[in-house]
Amino acid sequence: MALFSRRFGLVAALAVGFSAPALAQAPVRGGALTIGVESDFEGFDPIRAGVYSNSTVTAASLFYETLMRLDDKGNLLPALALSMTPNEDGSVWTAKIRPNVKWHDGTPFTAQAVADHFNRLLDPANRFAGRAYLAIEKVEAPDDLTAVFKMRGPNAALPRTLAQPTVTTLIIPVKIAQEKGADYNRNPVGTGPFVFKEWRAADRLVAERNPNYWDKDKPYLDRVTVRPLPDSDARYASLVKGDVQVIWEDRAENIVKAKKDKNLRVLQWVGSGALVIPLNTQREPLNDKRVRQAVSMALNRKANAAVLTQGLRPVHDDPYGPSSGIECKDTGALKYDPEAARKLIADYGKPVKLTMTVTATPRGREGAQVFQADMKKAGIDVEIKPVDQTQLVKEALTRDFQVTGWRIIDLADVDPQMFANFHSKSPINFSGYNNAEVDRLLLVGRTSLDENKRKAAYCDLIKILNDDAVWLWSGSNIDFAITRANVRGIPALRGGAVQVESAWFAK
Amino acid sequence: MPWLARQLVRLVVVLFCVTLLTYMIVNILPGDVAIVILGNLATPEDIAGLRADLGLDRPMLVRYFDWLGSALSGDLGRSYRNGEPVVQAIIDRLPVSLQLMVMAQVVALGIAIPVALLSVRRPGGLFDRISASAAFGFLAMPNFMLGIVLIYLFSVSFDLLPATGFTPMSEGLWDNLESMILPSLTLGLIEWTVLMRVLRSDLLTTLKEDFILLARAKGLPPWRVLLQHALRPSSFTLITILGLNIGGLIGGAVIVEQIFALPGVGRLLLGGIFNRDLILVQGTVAFIAVGFVVINFLVDMLYAVLDPRVRHVRFRS
Numbered sequence: 001m002a003l004f005s006r007r008f009g010l011v012a013a014l015a016v017g018f019s020a021p022a023l024a025q026a027p028v029r030g031g032a033l034t035i036g037v038e039s040d041f042e043g044f045d046p047i048r049a050g051v052y053s054n055s056t057v058t059a060a061s062l063f064y065e066t067l068m069r070l071d072d073k074g075n076l077l078p079a080l081a082l083s084m085t086p087n088e089d090g091s092v093w094t095a096k097i098r099p100n101v102k103w104h105d106g107t108p109f110t111a112q113a114v115a116d117h118f119n120r121l122l123d124p125a126n127r128f129a130g131r132a133y134l135a136i137e138k139v140e141a142p143d144d145l146t147a148v149f150k151m152r153g154p155n156a157a158l159p160r161t162l163a164q165p166t167v168t169t170l171i172i173p174v175k176i177a178q179e180k181g182a183d184y185n186r187n188p189v190g191t192g193p194f195v196f197k198e199w200r201a202a203d204r205l206v207a208e209r210n211p212n213y214w215d216k217d218k219p220y221l222d223r224v225t226v227r228p229l230p231d232s233d234a235r236y237a238s239l240v241k242g243d244v245q246v247i248w249e250d251r252a253e254n255i256v257k258a259k260k261d262k263n264l265r266v267l268q269w270v271g272s273g274a275l276v277i278p279l280n281t282q283r284e285p286l287n288d289k290r291v292r293q294a295v296s297m298a299l300n301r302k303a304n305a306a307v308l309t310q311g312l313r314p315v316h317d318d319p320y321g322p323s324s325g326i327e328c329k330d331t332g333a334l335k336y337d338p339e340a341a342r343k344l345i346a347d348y349g350k351p352v353k354l355t356m357t358v359t360a361t362p363r364g365r366e367g368a369q370v371f372q373a374d375m376k377k378a379g380i381d382v383e384i385k386p387v388d389q390t391q392l393v394k395e396a397l398t399r400d401f402q403v404t405g406w407r408i409i410d411l412a413d414v415d416p417q418m419f420a421n422f423h424s425k426s427p428i429n430f431s432g433y434n435n436a437e438v439d440r441l442l443l444v445g446r447t448s449l450d451e452n453k454r455k456a457a458y459c460d461l462i463k464i465l466n467d468d469a470v471w472l473w474s475g476s477n478i479d480f481a482i483t484r485a486n487v488r489g490i491p492a493l494r495g496g497a498v499q500v501e502s503a504w505f506a507k
Numbered sequence: 508m509p510w511l512a513r514q515l516v517r518l519v520v521v522l523f524c525v526t527l528l529t530y531m532i533v534n535i536l537p538g539d540v541a542i543v544i545l546g547n548l549a550t551p552e553d554i555a556g557l558r559a560d561l562g563l564d565r566p567m568l569v570r571y572f573d574w575l576g577s578a579l580s581g582d583l584g585r586s587y588r589n590g591e592p593v594v595q596a597i598i599d600r601l602p603v604s605l606q607l608m609v610m611a612q613v614v615a616l617g618i619a620i621p622v623a624l625l626s627v628r629r630p631g632g633l634f635d636r637i638s639a640s641a642a643f644g645f646l647a648m649p650n651f652m653l654g655i656v657l658i659y660l661f662s663v664s665f666d667l668l669p670a671t672g673f674t675p676m677s678e679g680l681w682d683n684l685e686s687m688i689l690p691s692l693t694l695g696l697i698e699w700t701v702l703m704r705v706l707r708s709d710l711l712t713t714l715k716e717d718f719i720l721l722a723r724a725k726g727l728p729p730w731r732v733l734l735q736h737a738l739r740p741s742s743f744t745l746i747t748i749l750g751l752n753i754g755g756l757i758g759g760a761v762i763v764e765q766i767f768a769l770p771g772v773g774r775l776l777l778g779g780i781f782n783r784d785l786i787l788v789q790g791t792v793a794f795i796a797v798g799f800v801v802i803n804f805l806v807d808m809l810y811a812v813l814d815p816r817v818r819h820v821r822f823r824s
Contacts, residue, residue, distance in 0.1 A: 036671075040778065042588070042589070043589050048589065048590065049589075050543075050544040050545050050546050051544075051545075051546040124553075127545060127549070127553040127556055127557055129546040129548045129549035129550070129553060130546065132548050132550070133548070182590045185589060185590070186589075186591075200770060201591075201596070201599065201600075201770060202600070202768075202769075202770035202774050202775070202778070203672070203673055203768070203769075203770035204672070227671075227672060227768065228768065229671050229672075229768045230765050230768065231651075231655075231671075231765055231766045231767075231768070233655050233658075234654070234655065234658055234670060234671050234766050234767065234768065235671070237655070237658045237659060237662060237663050237670040237671070238662075238669075238670040238671045238672075240663050241662045241663050241666065241669070243662075243669050243670050243671065243672065387537060388536070388537040388538040389538065390537065390538035390539050390542040390543060390783065391537040391538055393542055394539070394542065397548075397551075420548075427550065428548055
């Protein structure tokens with residue numbers, strides 16, 4: 001059963017800026033593109049780097065590739081694998097590997113390399129934290145062009161999960177990495193459209209066109225430079241000046257300004273996942289459903305998002321996002337109603353005082369302040385506890401919090417995040433939520449090969465989560481890039497990464 | 508004890524205190540490099556394992572003296588985050604920071620000395636008053652704001668200089684200077700204010716001395732009196748401030764390197780702090796402390812060059 005015949009949902013991706021007139025013109029070969037990103041790169045060996053920021057994914061996807069790809073509408077396309085086919089229950093997936101692909105050092109890319117890459121990440125000795133999300137047991141390579149993924153159970157999400165470039169899915173040559181040792185992290189080798197040339201720490205990473213790339217027409221650019229420009233105003237000024245032609249951006253003022261500038265284009269991507277406010281269901285007074293519902297009803301999510309992001313961040317009643325393809329007619333979301341919230345607190349009968357743990361950043365504090373102001377209207381006192389990012393993570397994972405701020409990251413399939421966050425047996429379920437029906441629906445979402453069944457399960461699930469007010473959805477995952485007006489061909493900014501394999505300069 | 512030996516003992520004591528203090532401060536910061544490396548979802552077992560691998564499970568003082576032992580033999584360890592040798596990371600970044608600070612000092616002195624000389628020609632006059640107001644204006648301006656203003660003025664509006672980034676000298680001297688003009692102006696335009704006020708004040712005192720009266724009586728033109736007779740004896744406080752200001756300059760460089768995306772030591776330090784990369788922070792701070800103490804040591808030596816009386820006193824003691 002070929003995978004492409006049953007894509008998971010038709011995706012209504014919001015891809016403002018990927019305009020039709022731009023696509024009407026044929027791509028032009030040549031040119032050097034410079035991308036300004038927010039931070040320097042952790043390195044390009046997933047084990048040593050541990051995590052890739054979106055800046056690192058932007059750089060890594062120049063020279064690394066995934067097995068499958070997604071177009072802007074969310075359809076799966078072949079990349080290093082020509083196809084991925086499940087067995088009857090989806091517990092084994094077979095990937096047919098593209099023949100005649102070579103690593104940049106000239107050695108052939110085979111199924112064994114795929115197996116080595118994933119098995120290395122799965123090996124507990126390597127302490128790769130991302131393995132918590134991988135539902136893979138092991139990967140085998142019966143021949144050079146066949147990789148077999150043995151799953152921990154039936155799994156419908158694998159091909160889509162492997163299609164989005166991340167620290168897990170971008171395939172590296174383990175053999176070469178082991179030969180080069182510690183140096184590999186700074187001198188990557190891949191199969192991708194560009195060959196790594198140079199990385200000057202904190203200054204620039206340079207990659208040049210791979211003349212032996214398997215997709216003969218691509219890439220169009222001769223050279224790509226990625227520069228970490230940490231100050232957002234200076235990054236924007238570099239774009240306006242023309243020193244760089246593309247920037248990743250999150251500062252609302254700059255995005256609003258760029259939308260009015262005819263020399264610039266704003267690319268916008270509303271991904272899956274969401275910014276969220278988890279409530280600890282194991283701690284008093286939030287172990288009482290009435291208090292959680294009161295918090296949910298007192299929170300004016302839409303007004304807050306409008307104030308905090310100048311109206312740029314949409315707010316939805318679920319954490320799926322438009323790019324997931326899941327559209328629920330009824331999400332069971334509790335409406336903003338401070339009066340009803342006040343009644344619920346009165347019904348609870350005791351004064352409610354909460355502590356909200358947030359990162360000690362302007363963003364963290366602003367979010368907490370609007371939360372605090374909303375709760376006051378419902379008679380709930382909120383104390384703000386600003387902490388370091390790593391401290392927040394520690395408190396969340398040990399369930400040592402009442403209310404906090406978190407993010408469900410933008411992934412191509414919602415299963416890994418939803419399962420990890422809400423299944424009662426998941427170590428990452430830090431709200432301590434335990435609901436047998438939710439567990440059942442999460443398993444349907446994970447295992448069913450029928451896309452309609454999966455979709456229905458996730459819609460039933462969201463109704464329960466919203467009624468129980470476990471996590472509150474404070475805004476969508478939205479990413480922006482700003483380009484010079486003549487830059488074309490940048491696809492959807494999945495996970496906030498800017499990919500330039502198909503980018504070109506219009507004359 | 509000879510003067511030089513005393514200075515060296517002082518250097519060792521300062522370094523010991525600075526490194527121990529840094530070690531303690533970075534250790535009490537909340538957060539953990541193991542979580543930074545392994546990511547938000549690492550299991551407690553993986554975090555504990557990595558901490559053990561990095562040696563972070565040992566008592567703090569044991570780790571400090573281990574580090575100190577290696578540091579004395581020139582090994583500042585390897586970054587916890589990416590395994591890069593700290594000495595190598597500093598050597599790679601140092602030329603950028605040094606160039607930035609030297610150019611900033613050149614800008615600062617290039618403005619401060621002529622402005623001070625012109626101001627004292629007529630104290631309280633129009634130029635003096637304008638320069639004093641300008642100095643206070645620049646002094647009150649934070650360098651991150653000045654940096655952005657300069658970028659918008661010289662890069663975006665006039666299209667004269669690159670907004671961000673660094674070009675090494677190996678790729679062309681002009682390209683290199685071009686990339687460093689705005690960052691050094693950002694630092695220098697704030698730095699000159701204090702230097703100018705100090706020099707102006709010392710010049711005014713010197714101009715009341717008898718030997719200046721004598722020079723004037725000899726009929727020397729005013730510019731010669733100022734440059735040849737008044738400037739040198741008025742520059743002691745200026746030189747002291749130059750030495751002490753290195754500390755402020757390094758602090759300013761951390762911010763300026765961040766704004767202009769320069770790959771310097773300041774940005775290395777900032778990245779180390781964000782990542783809780785204790786060994787990198789420790790090595791960088793120790794290096795900066797040595798630099799600071801050595802520069803101030805050289806400033807002390809410079810007094811002797813400028814004033815034979817100082818030399819005489821030092822040699823006697």
